[in-house]
Amino acid sequence: MSTSENCELISDKCKVDFQFEKNNKEHRTDQISKTRLIVRRGQSFNIKVKFTDGFNPENNKLQMVFDTGPEPQKSNGTKVEVPLTELINAKRWSGIISSSTSSELHLTISPSPKAKIGYHQLTLQHYYNPNVQYYLGNFVVLFNPWCAEDEVFLDNDAKRDEYVMNETGSIYIGSSFYISDRSWNFGQFEEDILDICIKLLNHTPEYLNDPNEALKERGCPVHISRTVSAMVNCIGDSGIIYGKWGGPYTSGVYPGKWNGSIKILRKWNNSVCKPVRYGQCWVFAAVTCTVLRCLGIPTRVVTNFDSAHDTNANLTIDEYWNVEGEPMGVSNDSVWNFHVWDECWMLRNDLQPGYDGWQAVDATPQEKSDGVYCCGPASVKAIKEGEVDMQYDAPFVFAEVNASCVNWLVFENGEEMKLDSNESHVGHKISTKKCGFDEREDVTSNYKYPDGSMEEARVFQKANRIQNIAVPEKILGLSMTTDMPAYNGKPVAVSMVVSNKTSEEKSCNVRFWAKKRSYNGKTEKCCFKKFKKDITIGPNKELEIPLKIDYKEYGSFPDMYNMMKLMSVVIEEKSKACVSALTDISLINPSIIIKVLDTDITVNKEVNLEISFQNTIPAVLKNCVMTLEGAGLIKDELVVKSSDIPVNGKAKVNCKIVPYKTGKKKLLVDFDCDKIVNMKGSLDIIVKE
Known part of the structure; x- marks a missing residue:
């Protein structure tokens, strides 16, 4: 922020009480800070200004100046000059002297409900001599969903x-x-x-x-x-x-x-x-x-x-x-x-x-x-x-x-x-x-x-969505289902049902592919399982083809979603008529169990936790690491290592955290190892005063 070279910017002749804690609580910003002023637009706040060499508001008319940006200008609204009036105008920047003494002013200030958000500098200047300014300090203005005049107002x-x-x-x-x-x-x-x-x-x-x-x-x-x-x-x-x-x-x-x-x-x-x-x-x-x-x-x-x-x-x-x-x-x-x-x-x-x-x-x-x-x-x-x-x-x-x-x-x-x-x-x-x-x-x-x-x-x-031309009625039908839910480490059962919708026997070729897939629709080029079979289906008959995909076939996945795409195509040998079925499935990882071992959870006091995990993967899990995070609970993150977990074994780790904010908080746990990445667990924790 800058000020004119011709102005005498005074900061040592006045002291300002921005009433950080009171104002921020009223503006619902006290969770951010209680040591600086953060207000929401369209809502008034109060400050006190004490002049060390005395001040007479009757002889010295004042107006407020709000600056934002590196080169504040009236033309683009980054400099706003606001006279002190008798009443607050809730639709624009305004301010009043709520009370005064020979050395102190109590000001009530209301930012415009359309004010620019971000840092603002507040100065007082003499109405008739704007070259003399009292620098009061900086504050932050935010959008205000509680203010009916703000464009983000949410009435609930x-x-x-x-x-x-x-x-x-x-x-x-x-x-x-x-x-x-x-x-x-x-x-x-x-x-x-x-x-x-x-x-x-x-x-x-x-x-x-x-x-x-x-x-x-x-x-x-x-x-x-x-x-x-x-x-x-x-x-x-x-x-x-x-x-x-x-x-x-x-x-x-x-x-x-x-x-x-x-x-x-x-x-x-x-x-x-x-x-x-x-x-x-x-x-x-x-x-x-x-x-x-x-x-x-x-x-x-x-x-x-x-x-x-x-x-x-x-x-x-x-x-x-x-x-x-x-x-x-x-x-x-x-x-x-x-x-x-x-x-x-x-x-x-x-x-x-x-x-x-x-x-x-x-x-x-x-x-x-x-x-x-x-x-x-x-x-x-x-x-x-x-x-x-x-x-x-x-x-x-x-x-x-x-x-x-x-x-x-x-x-x-x-x-x-x-x-x-x-x-x-x-x-x-x-x-x-x-x-x-x-x-x-x-x-x-x-x-x-x-x-x-x-x-x-x-x-x-x-x-103007282009409607696709209807596909002619098919002489074959195909459906593909899997047993849900499917769990990581366990076999996946697949059932394909081929139906002949005609009165003639049909000879067909069935093909099935399974491949790993990322969540954004990209599939790996190679298949981890293929299946081919020639079948004959009688008139108006159905034939079920069961398949099973074992863990040793699909193994570990490249990302945390354990997704696979299953595809099947059936082609009738004589007419080359074709039907297909595609489905995506996501395997479910084992659960992370989080327990709080203390009955009394208070701010700035150690809390003992127990985190456990059951290995359902048919392989030993190595390089096991748990990462803990939570707003108001852990200021950065806490990393806890675990020993290898055998097949059907259970990992159990103990750790401590020190909550630094009160209220309902959520602890998040991320588990990684050589076979599974980024398993998640969470627990709500109520922190008392």
Whole structure:
């Protein structure tokens, strides 16, 4: 912050009491700090100013000056001069003298509900002689979901507690057939996190090039959420996270290892803004949630299962396979087992009425938006209604939940055969943490109408989604099922049922492939299990073919999701008629059990923990490490090593933590070994005064 060279900036003739603890408690920022002033816009706060050489307010009319940015200017709103009046005006910057003596002023100050967020410098200056200024100090202004005049106003106490104040949450992963959850430590109220979040806004290419121009939109939640979306990934800027969707991860951290945002943000800050390696979609979304909640924008993490990545914007996902079950790589389109983004709550004054509320924001770098790797905010209501012409990036989000999918079989001579076409393969069980509960809430109906409904057809027509030509009725049928749930280390039972829908006997060739798959839709080229069989099926008959996949066949997986793709194709020898079945499954890891051994859990007092784990893998587990983390419980992280765990053996470790904040906190545990990576466990802990 700067001041005019002609001004006499006085700081030694007055003392200021910002009443940090009282003001911050009233503004719900006392969890961040009690030693500096952090306020929310549109809400008043009180300070005391004592003049060491005396002061007469009748003879010395004063006005307040609020500066933000390196070169404050009235023209762009980074310098605001506010006279002291008789009444507070809640719709703009204002202030009153609530009481005074010959040496002391008590001021009540109200930031505008549209104030720029970030650092502000406060000075008092003589109304008739602005060259004499009393420097009072700096404070921080945040968005205010409790203020009806703020664009992020959320009129529900429970939702504000969840989407602004909650420092922990759940992220849903796995597949639409078996959804699992993992806890995450957002940690938005650690004191240094606020400064890192503001630093992030000040390191955009736009700000570094022209701060005054960039600061024009610093009070707009649409702009801030879009900026954070671009800066959480590091492509094209000095953003936070480097994305990587396949190994090796030797020069960084495997994305599944992270338990929370705090370590990532601190690592970025301490490395002079070098990107943290590595992240995947849930890491991008979780860090985005931390930043936006810290700044005061209500935010929640959302998972879309069977999520389409439509690279050519034709709302169709084409996948090509050869006769050996190998992906051909013809198309860049893909369907992710799950994809995670955020929703932010705000007004959309830049859109026509009716599209306020939850807005989809995605920091995972997939496609460019206006030349930048960011996505959103896209009105969730607009997505549901097929209004794909609305800013920002509505067509891309619409495709994620609505694209149709076509699978093709490519023969050795290059001939292509359409295996199937599915109009409703993507956009299932869209999930977020339920407000106030550690449960999953299904929000699919916020994004789309029921499959096959008249409303869905109307939306598709509006969005110009190309309907696939109907596949002719097949003479064969094929279904493939697995016993669920399936557990890591145990055999996986698969059942294929081939049906002959004609009155003639059919001779067929059955092929089955199983391969490992990453969550973003990429499958390994080689298969860990293949099966071929010639069969004969009588007229209008069914034939079941049971298979079993053993642990010795699938073994350990390259990532934490233990995912495999199962594919089967049946070809009738005479007519070459073909049917196929594809399914993805995710194996469930054993559970981590966490116990608190003390009955009295109080702040700044040691707490004894016991963590145990039963090995269900038919192999000895080596190099076992448990990593503990938790906002208000552990200031960084605690690493505990364990001895090798034999087959069917049980590991049990004891450790101590010292909670440093009161309230309901969540302890997170990450378990790693040579055969399993990033198993997760968590426990809620109530810390008393």
